[in-house]
Amino acid sequence: MVIDEDRKYILNEHLRNIHHISDKDYQRRIWIRGEGPECNDFDETCCHFFDDGDPILNNYKKFGLTEPQYLLLKKFRDKFRTFSDENNWPHKFIETLEWEGIVDMAKDVLKAFNYSKIKY
Numbered sequence: 001m002v003i004d005e006d007r008k009y010i011l012n013e014h015l016r017n018i019h020h021i022s023d024k025d026y027q028r029r030i031w032i033r034g035e036g037p038e039c040n041d042f043d044e045t046c047c048h049f050f051d052d053g054d055p056i057l058n059n060y061k062k063f064g065l066t067e068p069q070y071l072l073l074k075k076f077r078d079k080f081r082t083f084s085d086e087n088n089w090p091h092k093f094i095e096t097l098e099w100e101g102i103v104d105m106a107k108d109v110l111k112a113f114n115y116s117k118i119k120y
Contacts, residue, residue: 014053015115053073
């Protein structure tokens with residue numbers, strides 16, 4: 001299946017956001033200390049994650065996702081939804097085991113998509 005450029009861009013942006021979720025150094029630098037050069041916070045990450053991700057999941061075949069990629073991404077979305085609904089202060093949760101599980105799962109998603117930081 002050929003994926004149009006818009007869908008490629010949306011998927012790449014979603015994976016870039018997941019990369020932020022997988023990178024605790026980024027989180028400490030940007031979300032907690034606000035050092036930049038990026039301008040982002042946990043709330044913005046959550047908004048982008050769900051705004052970009054849910055349409056991808058709802059139309060995963062049009063985005064070129066395989067069934068295993070779809071299932072892993074959906075499982076991650078559900079876990080992240082539960083976590084983000086109950087937590088909003090990174091300085092309080094970043095060192096918890098629950099967050100470590102989210103970070104690890106984000107890394108698994110990136111692996112499933114062969115995503116690397118070089119793409120952005």
